Amino acid sequence: MDVAVEAIGLVAGAMTTSAFIPQAWKTWRSGSARDFSLALLVLLVLGNTLWFGYGVMKGSTGLVVANLITVPLTCFILWVKLRRG
Incomplete structure (x- = not known):
């Protein structure tokens, strides 16, 4: 059961993480993140950092x-x- 749960976590993590790659690439190419809300980005950075710490403490490879x-x-x-705005 634990292997199946961790597999689901890895798949979910891969999907949500890969969603950021096209946007990061677009931001890199355009040099602008103007359309992003500052609050959204700050909350995402803080929230994902906490998820990382939680994953480390729980020993969850998927979260980490x-x-x-x-x-x-x-x-x-x-x-x-x-x-740059």
Whole structure:
């Protein structure tokens, strides 16, 4: 049962994390994050950082891996937002 639960977590993490990749790529190419809400980005960075910590404490590979990728992607978009608008 634990293997199935962790597999679901890994698939869910892969799906939600991969959703940020096209947006990060678009932000990189355009150099702008103007259409993003600052509050959204701050909350995503903080929330995903907490999910990462929670995953570490619970020993959840799915949470750790997903947020290890998502946090830098959202930090990048936030950085562009703060730097260039």
